[in-house]
Amino acid sequence: MEELPPMCVPSHDRFEFAISVFLAVGMLASYLPQHFKILASKSSEGFSPWFLLLGSVSCASSFLNVLVLQFPILSCCRFLSSGDCFENILGIIQVGIQWAMFAIILILYMIYFPSHKKTTTTIDNNQLTIVGQAPDWRHSILVAFLVCAHFTLSLGVSMWILGSYGAMSKQAHLWAGFLGLLSTTMATLQYIPQIHRTWRLKVILILHMLIFFTYFVTCQNSIAIT
Secondary structure: OOOOOOOHHHOHHHHHHHHHHHHHHHHHHHHHHHHHHHHHHHHOOOHHHHHHHHHHHHHHHHHHHHHOOOOOHHHHHHHHHHHHHHOOOOOHHHHHHHHHHHHHHHHHHOOOOOHHHHHEEEEEOOOOOOEEEEEHHHHHHHHHHHHHHHHHHHHHHHHHHHHHHHOHHHHHHHHHHHHHHHHHHHHHHHHHHHHHHHHHHHHOOHHHOOOOOOOHHHHHHHHHOO
């Protein structure tokens, strides 16, 4: 039987495995209440579109950062059983869950954006009524476009670097380092527009703060890998 590369050998540390599974499940559980809240109220009012932009970019960058750095471990799955593969890539799964859960919030935000806030009405000098897109809805459309563009471009560059230079190359580590720095910067800045919006609307969003804490911890853990 062919000997496995050292990086492919599962540690089988039960305590570490239990903590990793707990964090992954906790990550999932911390986002679901917010998803259900938006679905139940059929309204995504209260979110700042700029918070969602910065958070989505940070989350996607964090996920791709871990994916690039741990790609050799992911490649080990062809030598391992399903259980050992799952144990080895739990780090990727954790950050992947966090990215997916945050992306769902952005999707729900766009779907359940309050209809009465999508348009604004003004009267010009000729007393004609002009109906146009409200600034918040216009910004939300821009945010959705930028988030999709960023993820598509970053994923494409990651795949190109991994395919052309390999996961252990200097280029891959430089790219992962850039993604890690971008993730940390966006995670730090993302709170500013949401805090401002919450203060302006005088609305306390308790569930949001739980998500912020989970998001912050995950991003910092993923950057530590770099």
